[in-house]
Amino acid sequence: MAERFSQVGRCQRVVQDQRGFTAAELLAASVVIGIALLALLRTIPISAYGIQEGSQQSTAVFLANERMEQVKNAQWWAAPSPDTLGLSASATVAPVSAGVTTFPDENPMAAPYTGYTRQVRISDCNVAPGCGGLQKPDMRQATVTVSYAPMTGVGGPAAGATKSVVVTLIISQKCFRANAGDPCT
DSSP: OHHHHHHHHHHHHHHHOOOOOOHHHHHHHHHHHHHHHHHHHHHHHHHHHHHHHHHHHHHHHHHHHHHHHHHHTSOBBSSSOOBSSOBOSSTTSOOEETTEESSOOBSSOSTTOTTEEEEEEEEETTSTTTBTTBOOTTEEEEEEEEEEOOBOTTSSBOTTOOEEEEEEEEEEOBOOOSSTTOOOO
């Protein structure tokens, strides 16, 4: 029984002891917390850069795919010969059909995409070296390139730097066949 009372007395002494932290302990804890917060603050610009880069790249992919859908819907028939797809005379010239530019360069693009440029190039797969090794007269390769100025880790545009998203597709000439195996008409 006496043993029990001595333990109760010891517990009461511990509960009543309210001395708290010493100044040295508080100073050490403040230094550790301060260092941890500084490390955390240094990651915020890096995180913001990653989010911004992902957003810009997603927008560029969207714009490239949007234009590629328009290219896929262009008319290019064997006969009759409406060609609203066109061909690029070189890698620096927009595609032209019957003297009309079919997909003009957009530099810069219209709002809200003024930070982006977009160009379409269409090459003939029948001209050597072909399209990825494929050399056929009834195929063309469409390439859509969307470029933008990436942001730096501090939020400004990178001086003179550009990034690009490139989407490529091989398009077959459309034709009408009355029966399977008939020539295109």
